Amino acid sequence: MVHAPSAWLLSEAAAPESTGSSASYGDGDLAASSEEDEAERTRLIALVELARGGDTEAFGLLYDHYQGAVYRFLFYRTRSVPLAEDLTSETFFRALRSMSSFRWQGKDFGAWLMTIARNLCTDHFKAGRTRLEMTTEDMGQHDDATEGPESAVLAGLTNEILLTALKQLPDEQRDCLIMRFLQGMSIAETAAVLGRSDGAIKQLQLRGVRNLAKLMPEGLRDR
Structure with a gap:
């Protein structure tokens, strides 16, 4: 896992423009x-x-x-x-x-x-500095639960199937689903990251879940 901030990281804060700690930003x-x-x-x-x-x-x-x-x-x-x-x-x-x-x-x-x-x-x-590294480690420690019908679709997928399916989605759909249902971020937070409106995120989310459902194996689709 990522550890506490290291000295080399914090030392980079000594930029000249950062010296006025009482600076007024006006926002x-x-x-x-x-x-x-x-x-x-x-x-x-x-x-x-x-x-x-x-x-x-x-x-x-x-x-x-x-x-x-x-x-x-x-x-x-x-x-x-x-x-x-x-x-x-x-x-x-x-x-x-x-x-x-x-x-x-x-x-x-x-x-x-x-x-x-x-x-x-x-x-x-x-x-292209590297290829995606495949991992089979248990994903349970990274999961965040989110209530709602879309999360039921995700719950029907094993970790391996979920990761494989997410990789096949368009970038924005994949990122939207990761933030919403694996991260537990709100519609507004996801919209802020992707630079879209709340309504656009809802539509992106719906399309992403529908596409994920199509990628599910036959046995899981019937659940």
Whole structure:
């Protein structure tokens, strides 16, 4: 698994433009967090503001909070533990280098991280630096339950069948289903990452689940 932020990662925060920790960004009213607990939302927003000003300890706490979700997304995309770990580290490295220029723009910080992760994953495979590594390890530890009819389709698939089927979907459908039903992200959060409207995500989700159902073996289709 990905571990706590290393010294080399945090040391990269010493960028000249990050020195003014009391800098005014003018977009504080757009700050948003998807956490249900009000105290936790307030805490995370405050940590982001501190990290934007160059506070590496605050960034480390943000890493602790978000790295699990980023890792799981990348694991489902790559099907490789080492590659998911590498891309998770790269996601936070890039986020750290960009913290001083981060703007809320009505977007949750977690969605911003997920966008970075998704772009890195896409770039990695486009560049052809490596082939997908197949893994047969137990996926149970990575699964997040999500209620609803679509999750019933996913529940009918074994981990191996699910990963194989997801790989065959168009990129946006695959990413939508990973975020919604394996990550447990909301419609709004998924829309923010993919740059689509809530309605478009619902349609993307429906098409993805329908396509997954078509990829199910005959025995599972009848369940």
